[in-house]
Amino acid sequence: MIALKETPQIATMNIDGISVEFTEGETVYEAAQRVQQSIPTLCYDPRLEAFGACRLCVVEVEGIRNPVASCTTKATAGMVVKTKTPAIEKHRKTLLEMVASENRQVDVDPLRGFASQELTSLVVDYDAKTGRFQGKQSGKTNTDDKNPFILRDYDNCISCYRCVRVCAEQEGDFAINVMNRGFETQIITEFGNDLRDSSCTFCGQCVQTCPTGALADMKALRAADKPGEIKKTRSICPYCGVGCSVDILSKGDSIVGVQPAMDGPANEGALCIKGQFAFDFVQHDDRLKKPLIRRDDGELHECEWEEALDFTAAGFKAVREEHDRHAIYGIASGRAPHEAAYTMQKFIRAGFGTNQIDNCSRA
Amino acid sequence: MSNPLADMEKPDVIFAIGTNMTECHPVAATRLKKAIANNAKLIVVDPRRIRLAEMADVYLPIRVGSDVALLLAMAHVIQREGLLNKAFMEERTTDAEAFLEHIKEFTPEWAAEITEVPAKDIEQAAIWYGEAERGSIFYTLGITEHICGVDNVQSLCNLALMTGHIGREGTGVNPMRGQNNIQGAGDCGAVPGNFPGFQACNDPASVEKFSKLYQTPIDAGKGITKVTALNECGKSIRAMIIDGENTVVSDPDRKHCEHALKSLDLLVVIDIFRTETADLADVVFPATSWGETDGVCTNTERRVQRLRAAVPAVGEAKPDWWIVSEIAKRMGVPGFEYDSAKEVFNELCSISPIYNGLDWDRIDKSEYQWPVPDKDHPGTPMLHEGEFKNGRGVFKVLGYRDPAEVIDDEFPIWLTTGRRLQAYHTRTQTGRSAGIDYLLPEELLEIHPDDAVALNLADGDTCKLSSRRGSLEIKVKTTDQSPRGTVFASFSFADVPINILTGSGYDPVTETAELKVCAVRVETLA
Numbered sequence A: 001m002i003a004l005k006e007t008p009q010i011a012t013m014n015i016d017g018i019s020v021e022f023t024e025g026e027t028v029y030e031a032a033q034r035v036q037q038s039i040p041t042l043c044y045d046p047r048l049e050a051f052g053a054c055r056l057c058v059v060e061v062e063g064i065r066n067p068v069a070s071c072t073t074k075a076t077a078g079m080v081v082k083t084k085t086p087a088i089e090k091h092r093k094t095l096l097e098m099v100a101s102e103n104r105q106v107d108v109d110p111l112r113g114f115a116s117q118e119l120t121s122l123v124v125d126y127d128a129k130t131g132r133f134q135g136k137q138s139g140k141t142n143t144d145d146k147n148p149f150i151l152r153d154y155d156n157c158i159s160c161y162r163c164v165r166v167c168a169e170q171e172g173d174f175a176i177n178v179m180n181r182g183f184e185t186q187i188i189t190e191f192g193n194d195l196r197d198s199s200c201t202f203c204g205q206c207v208q209t210c211p212t213g214a215l216a217d218m219k220a221l222r223a224a225d226k227p228g229e230i231k232k233t234r235s236i237c238p239y240c241g242v243g244c245s246v247d248i249l250s251k252g253d254s255i256v257g258v259q260p261a262m263d264g265p266a267n268e269g270a271l272c273i274k275g276q277f278a279f280d281f282v283q284h285d286d287r288l289k290k291p292l293i294r295r296d297d298g299e300l301h302e303c304e305w306e307e308a309l310d311f312t313a314a315g316f317k318a319v320r321e322e323h324d325r326h327a328i329y330g331i332a333s334g335r336a337p338h339e340a341a342y343t344m345q346k347f348i349r350a351g352f353g354t355n356q357i358d359n360c361s362r363a
Numbered sequence B: 001m002s003n004p005l006a007d008m009e010k011p012d013v014i015f016a017i018g019t020n021m022t023e024c025h026p027v028a029a030t031r032l033k034k035a036i037a038n039n040a041k042l043i044v045v046d047p048r049r050i051r052l053a054e055m056a057d058v059y060l061p062i063r064v065g066s067d068v069a070l071l072l073a074m075a076h077v078i079q080r081e082g083l084l085n086k087a088f089m090e091e092r093t094t095d096a097e098a099f100l101e102h103i104k105e106f107t108p109e110w111a112a113e114i115t116e117v118p119a120k121d122i123e124q125a126a127i128w129y130g131e132a133e134r135g136s137i138f139y140t141l142g143i144t145e146h147i148c149g150v151d152n153v154q155s156l157c158n159l160a161l162m163t164g165h166i167g168r169e170g171t172g173v174n175p176m177r178g179q180n181n182i183q184g185a186g187d188c189g190a191v192p193g194n195f196p197g198f199q200a201c202n203d204p205a206s207v208e209k210f211s212k213l214y215q216t217p218i219d220a221g222k223g224i225t226k227v228t229a230l231n232e233c234g235k236s237i238r239a240m241i242i243d244g245e246n247t248v249v250s251d252p253d254r255k256h257c258e259h260a261l262k263s264l265d266l267l268v269v270i271d272i273f274r275t276e277t278a279d280l281a282d283v284v285f286p287a288t289s290w291g292e293t294d295g296v297c298t299n300t301e302r303r304v305q306r307l308r309a310a311v312p313a314v315g316e317a318k319p320d321w322w323i324v325s326e327i328a329k330r331m332g333v334p335g336f337e338y339d340s341a342k343e344v345f346n347e348l349c350s351i352s353p354i355y356n357g358l359d360w361d362r363i364d365k366s367e368y369q370w371p372v373p374d375k376d377h378p379g380t381p382m383l384h385e386g387e388f389k390n391g392r393g394v395f396k397v398l399g400y401r402d403p404a405e406v407i408d409d410e411f412p413i414w415l416t417t418g419r420r421l422q423a424y425h426t427r428t429q430t431g432r433s434a435g436i437d438y439l440l441p442e443e444l445l446e447i448h449p450d451d452a453v454a455l456n457l458a459d460g461d462t463c464k465l466s467s468r469r470g471s472l473e474i475k476v477k478t479t480d481q482s483p484r485g486t487v488f489a490s491f492s493f494a495d496v497p498i499n500i501l502t503g504s505g506y507d508p509v510t511e512t513a514e515l516k517v518c519a520v521r522v523e524t525l526a
């Protein structure tokens, strides 16, 4: 039997002169975050096992000669840490310059994914010139994958493995893996197939964790040329009962994409293909735009609200008078919000004094 | 669910029955995968070799509709092996004696005959669940969409009560809800037996309370269910208002349903698309969609969350609550002078004991799981902790019944239905989202390769699929996900209306349709 974790011990350390309490098992990075000492990262995603690949998060620890990666180093009692010495900042800048110059494109559209701006913003923050290491570029684009959801633009890959790790650790799908090393590194599916032919479920999590936009949301990118700022609106996925939190991305009056909410209590940054990619029904041409009413020719025709509402009210009244109040029945939706279901049941109960109301859960 | 979603990472034994979670609730499934990665044992019961089955430590491919037999035998083994949690039973349950006596006759060997799985696998499943520190049960429509849906659920509860796997972290009896706000529709009282907040329609105090609140004397006692109402259309039921449901495609027995709706004097439909059901209506109102509507929904773990409008509504579409209120006002019904979704929700909170501690602003951050009885209450992530709502957990004595329809010479194959990852219900939404077709272009009948050979069918052939209620043509896909003798299809595609075949029976208590089982015949096209 697996025992649940015991309540861990609290101890103290020092970060940039600030005394910090931490719980046993926490990393230096996590402790530093809590006191707002920002440490730059690239291969780090708080939901994943720390990986220690990019070395951007290195810090100096008193008594240890070489800088250590704060994302993999556990905090210990009495530890004294410096996160921003000139030497460390210089090291970071050089690292960023190398990474940036290997990449075909550093400035990528934020529609590519949730984390797609991480590299871009660091390069700007550190004023890391991209020309210095001009030369060989890593990775390889697999743009011939015909799937309509995920762009695989490996020219921008920096081998942080966040996609591979999120797929394995969060999604549990193991659809993608890493082949070769160094400049030859490539993220591939089993047998190098298209994603459709792998165990990929198109959950989009690899897209959202990619810090360079090498993996990108192709549906959102359709709106790349649309003018206007990207607005994010926090909501809940319209599909199943898990109730994943999402940010709806819109430009002007158009919904252009969806990103998972990393702090959503039900999903903690995860989504499935429906929540991630099936949003464009909202503004589909087939949407009903005006009320419809059946006319003498037996067909439904568009009409004005007044007419439809008056007709309906009169129709219910007539049925109540000709038959009785029990002859009217309401079916509420399991997809519309509370307010829809609440008013519907109130309409039946207050309007007819009956309990002739149900919802669609029985089928 | 009795337990929160986060708890899904904590059991040491997971018992998943009748739930194709990786396809229907994928994000919840990722949590189970974490528990499994952490060495939890996984028991999977499903007629089809679904993805979850591939990950299982023991997989029981039971014959469709034989769940109760399996669960009785598991209870039998738990008792026989001395795995009863006596302290829990003593303290928190009643009617144990009769139950323990009853299960003595249901041996694994007996159940093996009915369920068609080996007795030793039934024993293994029972022992693991019985021995678990934290055993957790998960189920969905594979349990409820049967004529014995209530018995199935009750049988699962019996197992949890015997072993005390309830009311603690990482345990529980956890149904996964299929639609984003199906839980909410119940919370709001859109059911024939309950007012908002599960205040019963046959409780005189509640009847009085709502008659007063709604300024109309309301009947004491339940209304009829939707299933009965559809049977009564054109008879005692003359007018219907349907919100956001494509009844004709999603309900069992399509012909019957169409006929019923056509025989009404008045059919009013509120929806975002002109669905097959809207096509039968006298009036159709355009509702605002997700992404355009402010509102509230409740998820499967009873978490009350805010939906927010990101863009203005298309055309002249209006929120559902506004449409219903306008109709009500025009009929002179009092109490529909709402100006916003917020007002509607706050009224609900004020009259629902499980929402009393909530209001529009308090749920802004998705922090609360109901019940939240007052403003100082932190919410209730876990139900049944320390105490059941109605006192003690009651053991129910029940027996196995065959499905409403069983296979015979004329209809020798079982059909079971379900959902697919890439499609949602009748595809009114996913079918209109770009790219989904690349992964799921059409409906396919899944059939075991051996059965296909015997029937002279190959991958991609179109076959004729018939039941006692109708027949249709559908393309065949061979897969060993389907057991021999059972075929599978989803009801997602309107051009392959599987629901003209289903609908053989209903659970007598909930009137849930037996969508998971019917007897069919598969033939090559003449």
Ligand code: SF4
Binding pocket: A163, A166, A167, A171, A173, A174, A175, A176, A195, A199, A200, A201, A202, A203, A204, A205, A206, A207
């Ligand atoms: S979309 Fe999901 S399943 Fe597919 S490779 Fe990315 S993380 Fe893995």
Ligand code: SF4
Binding pocket: A237, A238, A239, A240, A241, A242, A243, A244, A267, A270, A271, A272, A273, A274, A275, A276, B025, B026, B027, B028
């Ligand atoms: S993203 Fe997928 S798992 Fe999450 S609520 Fe939506 S449909 Fe359910």
Ligand code: FES
Binding pocket: A040, A041, A042, A043, A044, A051, A052, A053, A054, A055, A056, A057, A058, A069, A070, A071, A072
């Ligand atoms: S973030 Fe620590 S090594 Fe990359």
